[in-house]
Amino acid sequence: MAKLPIPLSRSFLLASCLLLLLYSALYLLHWREDNEHNLHISNNHVAGGSKVELSDRVLFFNRVPKAGSEMLVLLLGWLQRGNRFTHVRLRSSGPRHLDHAQQADLVAEVANHLANSPTKHISFDQHVHFTNFSAYGFENPSYVNMLRDPIEKIASRFYYARATPRPGGYTPSWTKPAKEIPPYSSLEDCMASGHPLCTYSTGRQYDLTIPYFCGHQPYCRELGNSAAL
Numbered sequence: 593m594a595k596l597p598i599p600l601s602r603s604f605l606l607a608s609c610l611l612l613l614l615y616s617a618l619y620l621l622h623w624r625e626d627n628e629h630n631l632h633i634s635n636n637h638v639a640g641g642s643k644v645e646l647s648d649r650v651l652f653f654n655r656v657p658k659a660g661s662e663m664l665v666l667l668l669g670w671l672q673r674g675n676r677f678t679h680v681r682l683r684s685s686g687p688r689h690l691d692h693a694q695q696a697d698l699v700a701e702v703a704n705h706l707a708n709s710p711t712k713h714i715s716f717d718q719h720v721h722f723t724n725f726s727a728y729g730f731e732n733p734s735y736v737n738m739l740r741d742p743i744e745k746i747a748s749r750f751y752y753a754r755a756t757p758r759p760g761g762y763t764p765s766w767t768k769p770a771k772e773i774p775p776y777s778s779l780e781d782c783m784a785s786g787h788p789l790c791t792y793s794t795g796r797q798y799d800l801t802i803p804y805f806c807g808h809q810p811y812c813r814e815l816g817n818s819a820a821l
């Protein structure tokens with residue numbers, strides 16, 4: 593397998609993509625100027641009452657991991673004040689695929705933030721698979737995401753798991769469950785060895801990009817399942 597360096601031109605490409613995405617995000621966030629807060633959230637909505645228009649007020653960045661999302665989250669944070677929107681970081685740990693009750697909780701949490709938001713427009717980020725707000729009595733928010741070449745993503749995860757935290761750097765207070773690290777120093781060696789953690793076979797479930805667009809059903813996480821597309 594070829595080595596996976598990131599040449600300068602690719603960094604520029606990534607930076608341009610980021611800017612383009614941000615521009616689109618801001619375009620979405622630069623909604624109409626009226627400041628009316630005419631939305632009333634009640635439990636009826638979550639229980640399947642009349643649908644509430646979310647797409648012109650809520651931007652939901654259900655960030656695909658290892659695809660540069662931290663940068664976009666930072667930018668959203670920096671730009672919120674000047675652009676009159678509020679950015680809310682939802683849980684950064686925890687499961688990415690949710691059961692029905694957890695999805696309902698997520699929708700209710702978004703609705704609650706919206707009801708108490710000081711600004712009309714609000715953006716959220718969370719590592720979470722596509723959640724169909726329509727199934728919970730809301731219209732879907734405007735979704736935005738960032739993608740990365742799947743092989744680079746796998747390489748990034750492989751090496752990230754080996755990185756030692758920066759000395760003196762920020763250490764999150766929550767602790768991740770210890771993940772098994774395959775005993776190879778390069779992804780190429782690990783794949784060539786056929787180690788289970790570096791093997792990808794059709795029909796098995798992995799932490800893929802597709803479910804961030806497909807949803808929480810198990811088939812969305814199955815490699816090569818065409819129903820997920």
Ligand SMILES: *[C@@H]1O[C@H](CO)[C@@H](O)[C@H](O)[C@H]1NC(C)=O
Nearest residue numbers: 723724725726727728806807
């Ligand atoms: C979302 O849910 C609604 C209502 O259950 C359904 O009609 C719609 O097809 C779903 N959309 C997606 C993208 O799954």
